[in-house]
Amino acid sequence: MRSAQDEARGSPFPTRVRFIRRFLPALALLTPATLAAQAITPAESARIDGIVATALARTGVPSASIAVVRGDRLVFTRAYGKASEAIPVATPALPYQIASISKQFTAAAILLLARDRKLSLDDTVAKYVPGVTQGDRITIRQLLSHTSGLQDYWPQDYGFADMARPTTPQAIVARWARKPLDFQPGTQWQYSNTGYVVAGLIVERVAGEPLLAFLQRRVFRPLDIRAVDQDLATGAGYPQGYERFALGPVRVERPAAHGWLFAAGELAMSASDLAKWDIARIDRTLLSPADWQAQETAIKLADGPDKGKDTGYGLGVDVGVNRDGRRFVEHSGEAVGFLTENIVYPDDRAAVIVFTNADFSDAYKGIAASVYKVVLPAPAPAAGLDDAMAAIHARAVFDALRAGTLDRSTMTANSNFYFTPTALADYRASLGPLGRPTGFEPTGPAKLRGGFVNRNYRVTYPGRTLAIVSYAEPGAGGKYEQFLVMPSS
DSSP states (O other): OOOHHHHHHOOSSOOOBOOOGGGHHHHHTTSOTTGGGOOOOHHHHHHHHHHHHHHHHHHOOOEEEEEEEETTEEEEEEEEEOSSSSOSSOOTTOOEEOGGGGHHHHHHHHHHHHHTTSOOTTSBGGGTSTTOTTTTTOBHHHHHTTOSOOOOSOOSSSOOGGGGSOOOHHHHHHHHTTSOOSSOTTSOOOOOHHHHHHHHHHHHHHHSSOHHHHHIIIIITTTTOOOEEGGGSOSTTSOOOEEESTTSOEEEOOOOOTTSSHHHHOEEEOHHHHHHHHHHHHHTOSSOHHHHHHHHSOOBOOSSTTTTOBOSBOSSSEEEEOTTSOEEEEEEEEETTEEEEEEEEGGGTEEEEEEESBSSOSHHHHHHHHHHHHHSOOOOOOOSSOHHHHHHHHHHHHHHHHHTOOOGGGBOHHHHHHSOHHHHHHHHHHHGGGOSOSEEEEOSOOEEETTEEEEEEEEEETTEEEEEEEEEOSSTTOOEEEEEEEEEO
């Protein structure tokens, strides 16, 4: 299950911020190549210990299990707190219920079957599972990307009454996948556990074996991952889920009866085992590079009033670029009594995994966001003028070029070399007649490159848009090394 906390509040770092792709290579320069290869230092380990201890103390969450990948290696794994009433001290080997993080494994099973040419992602559901509403129009790709329109059977952040009794995937399909669609396939994005139950049934039909058996054979054993059915990950030897009503006492929570998660979230494993999957993603092993790319490519709506809109979701994973300019592949999970987070930074060859055995706090997100800052420190902020002052300065230079009155003292020697009399005449002749622009705004954050601060701007006129690409020396009085004005599409 996906926590409604994620749906309503959003993760603190996968904000689905999108930067223009042509600027991403420059952002990669901000991370030293050697950082990703570093092991966790004693000081970093102590910071992580402090982050987790503080979060558990403030929220009452009984335990957390953490794993960190850096430089495509597992460099840190540690457990904290009480795993259950029978396990007073959590250990890193304990398998926590990962719930909806499991969805990427269901999607991987589909991709493997597609590679085997046993199905296509563009096959319709009706080909494999009868009786699904508009199953002759819903594709497997739409199931995996939450664009099918099938109503979610578990939007709640608690176990509802029926979950006290066992169920089956077929019963879930009969009750929820035969309802009227919430929207026409491909026209909207809406999280749906129901769609993943249908996808799991498709895997079983095509593979001729249970979904978990297929994953054990094709994914878990090859990666040496110990994964178990979370319905069986209860009792002695396993972490216990906990609940809390408002700020009341922390109580043991009764797990859901068997069968309620299936392909939407049926797995339990340790944080270090999940890290092996993250490393496979980073190294592009097990699945083909094309399949990894397919999973990590955001689906765009195929139809409707928002046709072409980027959903920020691939096949079983959230995807995007965070505020630091880092590409991420992420998913969280919620089972009864458990909240978990898994986020991978493929270009930085790093990952952060946080498991907690409580469903009443956002500690799992807060811990992950704080550990991220330890594992991958934010790129150094661009030195020099703050963005607001830099925009004012850039606007003044643009106006001077329009009028042919450029102050050469604000330019470096190279920039003055560029602004020949011919260049200045062309700038004045072409920009002057346009008059004052109707808009002047930055496009993206300031970035460091080649010892200069790069800031770009969009200049708008009725029926015309210009782009400015500038580089300036760091510091309050930094001169412009470059100030290019050009047409924009």
